[in-house]
Amino acid sequence: MGSPLSAVLANLFMEFLETGPFANIVPEHVTWLRYVDDILLVTPRRFNLHRLQTALNEVEPTIQFSLKEEIHNSLPFLDTNIFKYGNQLEFKVYRKPTNKKYLIHFYSHHDIRTKIGVVIGIFLRAFRICSAKYLEEECRFIKETFLTLKFPEFLLDNCRQQTAKIWESSRQQDNTTRRLVLPTSDGATNLTHLLRTTNLEVVCQTSRTIKDTTKTKIHNNQTPGTKAVIYHIPCSGCDKVYIGETSRDLNTRIREHRYDVRHDVTTNACVTHRNKENHLMDWKNVELLIREPDKIRRKCLETAIIQGTNTIEQNRGMFNISPHIISLIPMASKILNI
Known part of the structure; x- marks a missing residue:
């Protein structure tokens, strides 16, 4: 523990045992699947597992196996619970009985992107592991867990929708391409040419990070004073508006x-309003309402303005604020003429 080589050497040692002494002990008709130090064995019904365990433990004193057999056709392996129905296997997420649901709280001092990432990551685990019959049950459990941690329900629903799209996109991608990473670009052009007919992609390692390679170039032509703001976009076809906030430059947002509208990204409220009412947003009359550097204050003000304004169908903000409280917020009441 503590050395970068530890995990590599431990894995190499286990591979040495598996290709050597263990290969002579484990019968050919037994399936041996290992992940780090957890092993899943698939054996004939009357196979003597305890005898196999004893033989394996005699090979190397420092490598000692414990045994857990399936109970009622169910066996947990890592974070997966495996169920056997005849010759079919089904899966759901496994949690230890001691699980305390200790996850990130919505009011913890973390960036909202971190919180959303945690929720999507846990939803994505459900999509990856669960068989169809268990997926809805697991998603309900996840939602109930995060509701107790004060996450807004609409945010959890949006995270699940995003997860479903990520999952579908990953399943449709061609995962047959493999990549060969070279330490420098010397000779990479010739090698790429030689491998053009294979499914092997040559990637040259440089001092640049993945973020540097993939991020979009943005020229520094932003207008001073238009960052960390609350803004509104009026509709050209009715008296409704869209209220939003951004920590970045308003022009960028x-x-x-406008990109979402052009490409019909239906998760954008402006797109939903256009598709439902056949109205276009009035981009020429976008107005900066408030500049507020503090993130929590800005989101609170955004919520107050949304709940006191005739807006298009959009999320009602991060908080639930009563009209009386809104009237006591100086900047919000000034904009709303309360």
Whole structure:
């Protein structure tokens, strides 16, 4: 523990045992599947597992196996519970009985992107592991868990929708391409040419990070004073508006809105309003309402303005604020003429 080589050497040692002494002990008709130090064995029904365990433990004193057999056709392996129905296997997420649901709280001092990432990651685990009959049950459990941690229900529903899209996209991608990473670009052009007819992609390692390679170049032409703001976009076909907030430059955020409208990204409220009412947003009259550097104050003000304004169908903000409280917020009441 503590050395970067530890896990590699431990894995190499286990591979040495598996290809050597263990290969002479484990019969050919037994399936041996290992992940780090957890092993899943598939054996004939009347196979003597205890005899096999004893033989394996005699090979190397420092490598000692414990045994857990299936109970009522069910066996947990890592974070997966495996169920056997005849010759079919089904799966659901496994949690230890001591699990305390200790996850990130919505009011913890973390960036909202971190919180959303945690929720999507846990939903994604459900999509990857669960068989169809168990998926809805697991998603309900996840939602109930995060509701107790004060996550807004609409945010959890959005995270599940995003997860479903990520899952579908990953299943449709061609995962047959393998990548060969070279330490420098010397000779990479010739090698790429030689391998063009294979499914092997040559990637040259440089001092640049993945983020540097993939991020979009943004020129520094942003207008001073238009960062960390609350803004509104009026509709050109009715008296409703869209209220939003951003920590970045307002011009950048508006370009993103317009991109979503052009590409019919239905998760954007402006797109939903256009498709439902056949109205276009009035991009020429976008107005900056408040500049507020503090993130929590900005989101609170955004919620207050949304709940006091005739908005298009959009999320009602991060908080639930009563009209009386809104009237006591100076900047919000000034904009709403309360």
